[in-house]
Amino acid sequence: MAAAYELRCRECGKRYDNAPLSICDECFSPLEVKCDLDAAKRSFTREKIAAGPTSMWRYQALLPVPDDYVPQTPAGWTPLLRAPRLAERIGAKNLWIKNDAVCLPTLSFKDRVVAVALANAQAFGFDTVGCSSTGNLANAVAAQAARLGLKTYILVPADLEPAKILNTQVYGATLVRIDGNYDHVNRLCSQIADRYNWGFVNVNLRPYYAEGSKTVGFEIAEQLGWRLPDNVVVPMAGGSLITKIRKAFHELIALGLVEEKEVRFFGAQATGCSPIAVAVKAGADAIEPQRPRTIARSLAIGNPADGVYAARVIRESGGWAEDVSDVEIVSAIQELAETEGVFTETAGGVTTAVTARLYAHGRIRPEELTVSCITGNGLKTTDALKGAYEQEAAIRPRLSDFENYLEDRSEERELVGGSSVR
Amino acid sequence: MSVRVLLPNAFQKHTNGTREIRSEAGNLPQLITDIETHFPALKPHLRDEQGQVRRFINFYVNEEDIRFLGNEMYCFKDGDEVLVIPSIAGGSWPDGRTHASHGLCACCSYCGQEECICGD
Numbered sequence: 109m110a111a112a113y114e115l116r117c118r119e120c121g122k123r124y125d126n127a128p129l130s131i132c133d134e135c136f137s138p139l140e141v142k143c144d145l146d147a148a149k150r151s152f153t154r155e156k157i158a159a160g161p162t163s164m165w166r167y168q169a170l171l172p173v174p175d176d177y178v179p180q181t182p183a184g185w186t187p188l189l190r191a192p193r194l195a196e197r198i199g200a201k202n203l204w205i206k207n208d209a210v211c212l213p214t215l216s217f218k219d220r221v222v223a224v225a226l227a228n229a230q231a232f233g234f235d236t237v238g239c240s241s242t243g244n245l246a247n248a249v250a251a252q253a254a255r256l257g258l259k260t261y262i263l264v265p266a267d268l269e270p271a272k273i274l275n276t277q278v279y280g281a282t283l284v285r286i287d288g289n290y291d292h293v294n295r296l297c298s299q300i301a302d303r304y305n306w307g308f309v310n311v312n313l314r315p316y317y318a319e320g321s322k323t324v325g326f327e328i329a330e331q332l333g334w335r336l337p338d339n340v341v342v343p344m345a346g347g348s349l350i351t352k353i354r355k356a357f358h359e360l361i362a363l364g365l366v367e368e369k370e371v372r373f374f375g376a377q378a379t380g381c382s383p384i385a386v387a388v389k390a391g392a393d394a395i396e397p398q399r400p401r402t403i404a405r406s407l408a409i410g411n412p413a414d415g416v417y418a419a420r421v422i423r424e425s426g427g428w429a430e431d432v433s434d435v436e437i438v439s440a441i442q443e444l445a446e447t448e449g450v451f452t453e454t455a456g457g458v459t460t461a462v463t464a465r466l467y468a469h470g471r472i473r474p475e476e477l478t479v480s481c482i483t484g485n486g487l488k489t490t491d492a493l494k495g496a497y498e499q500e501a502a503i504r505p506r507l508s509d510f511e512n513y514l515e516d517r518s519e520e521r522e523l524v525g526g527s528s529v530r
Numbered sequence: 531m532s533v534r535v536l537l538p539n540a541f542q543k544h545t546n547g548t549r550e551i552r553s554e555a556g557n558l559p560q561l562i563t564d565i566e567t568h569f570p571a572l573k574p575h576l577r578d579e580q581g582q583v584r585r586f587i588n589f590y591v592n593e594e595d596i597r598f599l600g601n602e603m604y605c606f607k608d609g610d611e612v613l614v615i616p617s618i619a620g621g622s623w624p625d626g627r628t629h630a631s632h633g634l635c636a637c638c639s640y641c642g643q644e645e646c647i648c649g650d
Contacts, residue, residue, distance in 0.1 A: 119586075131540040134575055136616035137586045292593055298615050302539040394585075397595055411588075411595065413617070 112147050113172040115139045115315055118417075126172075128232050128307055130314040138413070139315045141172045145362050152363055154334060161185075164220050164323035170359055171323070172316050173227040181252050183219035184323050186211050188331035188479070193447035198464040201474040204337070205444075206328055206481045209452050214251045214275065215485035216244035216406075216453075217349070221320035222252050225309035228316040230256060234307035238262055240297040241310075242290050242345065242406045243272030244453075244484050249309055250281035261306065263293045269405060271488045289400055291411045310346075314413075321349045325356025328479055329366050336360075336369045338476035339427070341466065343459045343483055344375045344384050345407040347418030353481075354421050373422050374472070375429035376462035378402035378437060378454075384412055387419045388429035395419065403434045403492050404454040406484060428471050432461040438492055440464065444482070451486035459483070533610040535561065540616050544572040553612075558589060558602045561612065586617045 115124035119137035130139055151169040160166030164184025168177070187207045195203040208217035222245065229237045238261035239249045246262045253260040260281040264273070265288060276283050286293045294310075301311040309317045329336055336357055342350040350373055360366045377385040380402030383395050395415035400408035412418070422429055432440070437454055440461035445451045452460070463480045466472045486493075503509040532552045537545060551568055555561035562583060566573040578584055589596040590613040596604055606612070 131538075131586075131617045133540050133543050135578075135586075136540055136575065136584055138617045288593060291595070295590060295613065295615060298538070299536070299613070397597055399598070416585075 111144075112169075112175065113141050113143045116142045126228075126231075128228070128234070128312040130312055141315045141319050143170055143172065143319075143359070145359065149363060152365070154365060157330065164223065164320070164327070167323055167326045170326070171224055172319050173224060174231050177227050177231075179223065179227070180255055181213060181219070181223050183212055183223045185327060188328060189448065189450070191448050191480070194444060194460070197443065197447055199467045199474055200463075200472070200478065202477045203463070204332075204477070204479045205448060205450060206324060206479055207450055208324070208481070208483045209450060209456065209485040213255075214244070214247040215488065216248065217321070217324060217481075217483040218244040218248040219252070220323050221245075221317045222248040222309055224320035225249075225307075225313045225317035226252050226256055226258065228313055229258065229307035229309070232307060234305070235259060236261065236304075237307045237309060238297070238300070239309045239311075240264075240290065240293040241276075242408060243268050243276075243488065244406050245310065246276040246281075246283070247272060247488075250276045250279035250283075253281065254279040261300075263297055263300075265289050265293055265405075267405075269489050269491055271490065275488065290409050291397070291400075294409075294411075294413075318348045318352055318414075321352035322356035322359070324349065324481065325353035326360065328353070329357065329360050332477070334366050336366050336371050337479045339372045339374060339472050339478040341374045341376055341459055341463045341478065341480045343407055343455045343481065344377050344418055344429070345409045345412065345455075347375075347384055347412040347414035349481070349483070350375055351414055351417045351421050354425070371425060372427040373425045374427045374462070374466055375418060375422050376459045377429065377431040378404040378407055378458050379431040379433050380404070381408045381410055382431035383410060384415045384418050385429035385431040387415065388422050391423075393419075402437075402454075403489075404437055404458050405489075406453060406455045407458060428466065430462040430465050432458060432465065436461040438496065441486060441492065442496070445486070450482060452482045453484040453486050453489040454492050455484050456482040456486070457492070531556075531606070531608045533561070533606045533608075533612050535565065535612045535614065537565075537614055538616055541569075541572060541614070544575055545569045555606060557605055558596060561589075561606070565614075584616075588615050589613070590615065 117132035117137055118140050120135045122132055122134050148169045157166050162185045163182035165179040189205045191203045191205045211217055211219045236259040237253050239245050240263050246264055262281050263284045263286055266285040297308055297311050301308040307313050361368045381400035383398045387395050397411040400410045437457035441457035444460045459480055472478055503513050532554050535551045535553050537549055553561055553564045555564045591610050
């Protein structure tokens with residue numbers, strides 16, 4: 109391989125030099141980045157990684173960016189937390205949370221993929237970048253493009269959560285609201301990318317963008333002391349993340365950084381948009397597109413770009429996929445916050461609820477080391493909790509009032525049989 | 531009766547740069563045949579070894595995925611705009627195979643399959 113990485117067709121194997129290209133011109137299948145693992149061997153050692161920055165860029169040798177690339181945004185390197193209280197609640201004994209709710213700079217795992225995509229946008233000479241987005245990607249592109257001085261066009265479904273719209277506009281991005289769902293927006297972006305000489309991070313830069321997701325897998329392994337977990341539970345929208353975490357684990361095995369192990373992959377979707385989970389449950393190779401209807405808008409992709417690959421990763425690993433209702437999503441958001449102090453958005457509610465179900469159904473055994481991937485921050489989807497908490501009447505600033513308040517609360521508790529009151 | 535058909539950039543190598551055609555086709559199978567008649571060089575790329583249209587090629591009518599409209603059963607209406615987009619998603623390996631016919635790994639570079647040569 110001439111460069112440290114190149115593009116390769118996932119179906120026919122045709123090789124391409126690096127270019128803003130995501131589709132094979134022979135068989136019209138998706139392209140993927142192939143890194144030269146032999147070349148990476150020298151610079152991808154535990155010692156060199158440990159001496160690197162405390163960001164995803166500690167894994168730069170296995171990311172598709174030019175050798176001399178100087179990272180501008182310290183995304184990634186988010187906490188891997190033990191989750192003993194949530195574990196107890198759902199019947200687990202060795203549960204961990206990969207907390208990308210606090211990924212910088214915009215509080216979702218999309219900061220990772222955008223960091224790699226925009227490095228390539230610059231390398232290819234684009235002065236304008238864009239994306240189709242369900243929200244988190246919009247925030248990440250807007251923020252990081254601002255930092256790099258790139259012009260930005262971002263297309264989103266018109267019904268997106270207000271916080272995600274504001275968190276895009278504040279960075280000066282041009283935000284175009286589309287009267288349609290994400291799949292409509294994505295389709296339009298494909299046409300725009302064909303017509304204009306812009307770098308669309310999840311269209312013509314998609315192969316590079318997707319590689320950024322590997323850093324979730326690298327971090328999980330390193331933070332576990334360079335070993336792989338037994339199970340990973342991953343939310344699925346387009347289906348890319350779950351395939352790239354597996355790719356990361358396989359690269360670490362190939363480079364001898366971790367012991368070989370068959371990790372089982374579990375996919376999480378909302379029932380209102382569950383094309384991949386449906387395919388996994390039915391044992392189908394095809395993904396039937398759906399019209400999304402769920403509060404988990406960041407997962408609301410009815411025609412997932414990597415759906416067939418995600419379903420295959422799950423099946424081959426011996427994992428499973430589940431989908432949960434909107435009510436379960438809200439409860440799970442609350443449960444994760446109450447037990448572990450992690451406030452996640454609706455997608456994290458999906459992952460948490462699915463994780464609980466996998467234990468309940470015996471698909472994951474309690475003692476197995478399981479990592480649940482939380483990918484976004486609850487502050488972006490506070491609408492989902494609207495009406496969940498009553499605003500209590502204010503009391504006067506007097507100790508007697510406070511004591512009365514406590515007394516009322518305890519009476520209330522007794523009425524509901526001693527359990528805590530929300 | 532005719533429909534406007536918008537072709538993606540990925541096709542252009544095989545269509546001499548043509549991005550758009552008009553077609554009198556009444557439904558999807560007729561439209562695919564019509565596209566192949568217009569561009570004979572495209573045909574071997576549009577279909578796999580079994581003669582099936584490749585699974586990553588998607589068709590949309592106006593704003594809707596044709597699969598939501600009845601797919602091959604849908605009858606085009608005068609003035610419909612048909613959009614062809616590869617590789618957004620979907621499709622299947624009809625015979626359930628896990629490897630492409632030439633023996634390359636069909637899932638990703640690191641599937642660990644016996645015949646996988648992606649690791650080289």
